[in-house]
Amino acid sequence: MKYIIILGDGMADEPIASLGNKTCLQVANKPNIDKIAALGRNGLLNTIPEGFAPGSEIANLSVLGYDVAKVFEGRGSLEAASMGVVIEPGEMAMRCNLICIEDKKIKNHSAGHISNEEATELILFLQQQLGSDVLNFYPGVSYRHLLKMKGGNKNLICTAPHDVPGTAFADVMIQSGTPEAQTTANFLNDLILRSQALLENHPVNLKRAAVGKDKANSIWPWSPGYKPEMKTLLETYTLNSGSVISAVDLIKGIGVYAGLKVIEVEGATGLYTTNYEGKAQAAIDALRTDDFVYLHIEASDEAGHEGDVNLKIKTIEYLDARIVKPIFDEISTWDEPVIIAILPDHPTPCAIKTHTKSPVPFIIYRPGEKPDDVMIYDEFAAEKGSYGLLKGAEFMKNLINH
DSSP, X not given: XXXXXXXXXXXXXXXXXXXXXXXXXXXXXXXXXXXXXXXXXXXXEEOSOTTOOOOHHHHHHXXXXXXXXXXXXXXXXXXXXXXXXXXXXXXEEEEEEEEEEETTEEEESSTTTOOHHHHHHHHHXXXXXXXXXXXXXXXXXXTEEEEEEETXXXXXXXXXXXXXXXXXXXXXXXXXXXXXXXXXXXXXXXXXXXXXXHHTTOHHHXXXXXXXXXXXXXXXXXXXXXXXXXXXXXXXXXXXXXXXXXXXXXXXXXXXXXXXXXXXXXXOOSSTTSOHHHHHHHHHHHHHHOSEEEEEEOHHHHHHHHTXXXXXXXXXXXXXXXXXXXXXXXXXXXXXXXXXXXXXXXXXXXXXTSOXXXXXXEEEEOTTSOOOSOOSOSTTGGGGSTTEEEETTHHHHHHHOO
């Protein structure tokens, strides 16, 4: 028995007035996903435990069956695993965005989706100017980077920059969650201001501004933590091997701690321009040898953060035609059954441009199993599915320990 989870990051939404009060999933032309919904069983999944913000790190850990309260140690430490950066005892890791500040407000969380090459040059420059025995920067993908420091206290109150576009950056800088963490908060806030002075007139940013692109003129550290302690999926479930396919360091890092092989796909990005065909083929190839594949597609989440309704619909249609169809067509010819699950990790409504905690619709298609009465895939059709409303680890238990 083999399993594949196809995760369309953030593709769930809320009814949108311009779509006749329908969601992007309801409007999108997605015959292949709808076909699998009709062949399988459906439900809703609450991926955000009580007390946690609806971040992709929390939601994806939940989808994979982890008890978030026990294992979560911040986004940075997970992304470090993907990047091959070791988190030693006494060290703290944080996600470090390159963002665009305009008129002292956060214009966007991605510096206009800065290219890898430009971002790497800026991060290496910051390492040269600000790095030390205590503090180090590591380049990642596009706007997503890593900051590691010795002796940092993780009890900080941080704001994810994608949650607050248009907000004065000074109003959402890092605060201490405990008196002991005040020194760390002060240090990091000073680092943000120093980065702004260094980046504003860097040649990379002057070139970007000259052609009308947003500057990457500030760092934004958030989601601090130490090295997590996680059992692998192979230890927890009846699996011999597994792989993860994603363009995002966070997801690849979760995969590393989960004991999954990271498969790199040339041309894979977190945007709608990603190499869909390459990811689909990589998933098919991995399923030939592995028991489990986690295929993560970021594009819908980025469209939601941009508030771009038409682009979000397009990303769902791309997922349907360029990921789901080739995978389903291929594995349907195999003798060994492959169980397919399709879902987002969380909604990213275009109207508010950030994540919410609402339950997400999911499909589990198990060849030979009697389907339920749901015939299409969307947020409202799934409410009538035979799984009802599941929470966290219940999804993986139903998927694998059926």
